[in-house]
Amino acid sequence: MKTTQSAEEKPNGQPIIEIIEMHKWYDEFHVLKDINLQVQPQEKIVVCGPSGSGKSTMIRCINRLEEHQRGKIIVNGTELTRDLKNIEKVRAEVGMVFQHFNLFPHLTILDNLTLGPIWVRKMPKKEAEELAMHYLEIVRIPEQANKYPGQVSGGQQQRVAIARSLCMKPKIMLFDEPTSALDPEMIKEVLDVMVDLAKEGMTMIVVTHEMGFAKTVADRVIFMDFGEIVEENEPNAFFDNPQHERTQLFLSQIL
Amino acid sequence: MSVQVENKAIKPPLTNIGVIGWIRHNLFNGYLNSLATILIFILLIQLVPQFVQWAFIDSVWFTSGKECHQVEGACWSVVTQNIRFNIFGYYPYEHQWRPLVAMIILVSMLIYSRDWKKWSRKLGYTWLVALFSMGVLMKGGLFGLVSVESTKWSGLPLTLLLSFFGILASYPLGVVLALGRQSRLPIIKAFCVVYIELIRGVPLITLLFMSSVMFPLFLPEGVTIDKVLRAQTAIILFTAAYIAEVVRGGLQALDKGQYEAAESLGLTYWQKMRLIILPQALKIVIPPTVGILISAFKDTSLVVIIALYDILNTTKSILNVPEWTGFSTEAYLFVAAIYYFCCYSMSRYSKKIEKELEYKADT
Ligand SMILES: Nc1ncnc2c1ncn2[C@@H]1O[C@H](COP(=O)(O)OP(=O)(O)OP(=O)(O)O)[C@@H](O)[C@H]1O
Ligand SMILES: [Mg+2]
Numbered sequence: 001m002k003t004t005q006s007a008e009e010k011p012n013g014q015p016i017i018e019i020i021e022m023h024k025w026y027d028e029f030h031v032l033k034d035i036n037l038q039v040q041p042q043e044k045i046v047v048c049g050p051s052g053s054g055k056s057t058m059i060r061c062i063n064r065l066e067e068h069q070r071g072k073i074i075v076n077g078t079e080l081t082r083d084l085k086n087i088e089k090v091r092a093e094v095g096m097v098f099q100h101f102n103l104f105p106h107l108t109i110l111d112n113l114t115l116g117p118i119w120v121r122k123m124p125k126k127e128a129e130e131l132a133m134h135y136l137e138i139v140r141i142p143e144q145a146n147k148y149p150g151q152v153s154g155g156q157q158q159r160v161a162i163a164r165s166l167c168m169k170p171k172i173m174l175f176d177e178p179t180s181a182l183d184p185e186m187i188k189e190v191l192d193v194m195v196d197l198a199k200e201g202m203t204m205i206v207v208t209h210e211m212g213f214a215k216t217v218a219d220r221v222i223f224m225d226f227g228e229i230v231e232e233n234e235p236n237a238f239f240d241n242p243q244h245e246r247t248q249l250f251l252s253q254i255l
Numbered sequence: 256m257s258v259q260v261e262n263k264a265i266k267p268p269l270t271n272i273g274v275i276g277w278i279r280h281n282l283f284n285g286y287l288n289s290l291a292t293i294l295i296f297i298l299l300i301q302l303v304p305q306f307v308q309w310a311f312i313d314s315v316w317f318t319s320g321k322e323c324h325q326v327e328g329a330c331w332s333v334v335t336q337n338i339r340f341n342i343f344g345y346y347p348y349e350h351q352w353r354p355l356v357a358m359i360i361l362v363s364m365l366i367y368s369r370d371w372k373k374w375s376r377k378l379g380y381t382w383l384v385a386l387f388s389m390g391v392l393m394k395g396g397l398f399g400l401v402s403v404e405s406t407k408w409s410g411l412p413l414t415l416l417l418s419f420f421g422i423l424a425s426y427p428l429g430v431v432l433a434l435g436r437q438s439r440l441p442i443i444k445a446f447c448v449v450y451i452e453l454i455r456g457v458p459l460i461t462l463l464f465m466s467s468v469m470f471p472l473f474l475p476e477g478v479t480i481d482k483v484l485r486a487q488t489a490i491i492l493f494t495a496a497y498i499a500e501v502v503r504g505g506l507q508a509l510d511k512g513q514y515e516a517a518e519s520l521g522l523t524y525w526q527k528m529r530l531i532i533l534p535q536a537l538k539i540v541i542p543p544t545v546g547i548l549i550s551a552f553k554d555t556s557l558v559v560i561i562a563l564y565d566i567l568n569t570t571k572s573i574l575n576v577p578e579w580t581g582f583s584t585e586a587y588l589f590v591a592a593i594y595y596f597c598c599y600s601m602s603r604y605s606k607k608i609e610k611e612l613e614y615k616a617d618t
Contacts, residue, residue, distance in 0.1 A: 090521075115522075
């Protein structure tokens with residue numbers, strides 16, 4: 001099943017995310033250079049690379065938390081352009097999990113989860129609550145529903161954040177270093193949830209340095225450095241036989 | 256049964272609890288504090304009995320101004336004998352029950368609505384009805400009530416009117432201005448910045464003057480806009496600019512991640528603001544906001560400058576009557592008590608809201 005090199009060889013045609021010759025600048029600073037990436041439905045992609053290499057910026061461009069200045073980004077059939085009126089429609093299909101969870105501290109965990117379904121999906125409150133409880137069970141913390149985010153542990157908060165995104169029934173999930181703000185003993189509980197999610201067939205782009213996770217879950221691993229995609233390969237080849245010097249250096253540092 | 260540890264409660268040493276403990280801890284912990292305590296204590300011993308003597312023992316309550324000049328103590332008669340003019344000003348004497356009822360309605364509505372869990376659509380309609388009846392009571396001309404020009408509105412009802420609507424309208428306006436100042440649309444942003452900076456650059460008195468003297472010059476002949484309304488507008492516009500800056504502080508204090516999380520859920524701008532950003536930002540800035548609203552309340556007394564008779568100005572008029580000149584201490588103490596009562600209530604109420612909105616430790 002797993003293909004090496006590029007996604008174009010994949011049998012199932014239409015990519016769900018397409019990034020073509022994309023560039024981004026912060027003022028004068030060229031942060032992303034000629035990014036090309038195609039993601040097929042249900043594909044799992046792990047992005048790694050040194051700090052400041054532009055990983056976060058790249059995945060944030062996918063739901064337009066950041067604007068790109070050149071090239072094309074097409075998400076779920078919609079091109080992200082400056083005059084796009086309904087960016088909310090695209091975002092509703094793209095879940096995002098942040099390094100620092102970003103739960104809404106003034107709402108209970110249940111309300112954090114039902115907010116999107118109620119206001120974006122226009123779901124009746126009762127139905128939204130059932131949905132929320134369903135996903136809280138999936139992330140294994142149904143008993144915390146009525147607490148506030150500040151009252152549960154970091155690992156639990158991150159699982160709530162994942163459940164919050166899942167309640168929108170997104171087609172794509174983006175993870176930006178979801179475990180790097182967590183104590184070691186909590187990392188596993190979050191990764192377990194993500195592995196389950198991957199098994200369910202979710203399309204995922206995960207920025208992470210958890211190489212074990214990459215090996216078990218990823219279809220492709222992408223290595224970025226200085227705003228470029230330096231290397232892209234299926235995980236075994238990527239870890240055992242990195243082609244680029246920069247990749248080799250990076251892997252030797254983190255493994 | 257798993258009683259392994261014997262749980263003998265040991266009482267704290269007597270010097271740490273009870274009255275002695277409290278006094279020690281709060282009044283005499285350290286040389287400096289002890290010294291301050293003693294000094295203040297001496298001062299109080301000097302002043303309090305003197306004040307009590309003046310205000311209560313030697314005082315007169317229901318005499319004429321002439322008799323007042325013969326007594327040593329306070330002449331509270333200046334308040335009691337003029338109470339109706341002090342409170343209602345130039346509102347026609349025989350109709351003064353109308354502003355009285357209006358004020359009672361306002362205060363009861365405020366007291367009833369103080370618990371925001373009770374806020375509902377029905378309460379909103381009740382407020383509309385209440386506001387309408389207050390308007391009718393004040394203005395008349397309907398239901399057989401004699402019409403009373405707004406130029407006659409004065410005293411406490413005028414103060415309450417100006418502050419109530421001043422606060423009610425300036426708060427949302429200020430929030431909108433703060434949002435506008437953050438806007439990505441350059442025209443809206445520029446407008447809000449210019450507005451806020453302009454207004455904050457001039458004193459309220461200037462605005463009141465402009466509204467009462469300059470503004471009518473620009474109106475076409477024959478068109479007049481009610482003076483109270485103009486003063487009211489000036490107060491609202493003025494207060495809103497200050498609210499806007501405070502709210503902006505709250506918006507900036509909020510973690511950027513909150514904006515991003517809201518956006519990535521697919522919330523629209525207004526949903527994001529209403530459900531996620533404003534509830535948190537406004538809560539952060541409750542203390543400075545209330546500070547501004549309290550000043551706004553007190554600043555309504557500046558309408559004296561455009562010859563409106565709020566409660567401070569009616570007091571002044573009383574003191575201008577020869578019979579009562581010289582009793583300004585008593586008269587102003589009375590007005591101060593009213594102002595204090597209102598401001599203190601606002602301050603207490605804000606504390607209460609702050610407490611109710613408190614959620615458990617941040618993420
Ligand atoms: N808002 C911004 N304005 C200017 N420069 C920025 C901004 N955000 C990020 N950068 C810069 O862009 C570069 C890429 O940042 P990015 O956050 O994408 O890196 P990253 O690969 O996610 O790193 P990390 O592993 O530390 O999260 C960095 O050099 C950073 O300093
Ligand atoms: Mg990053």
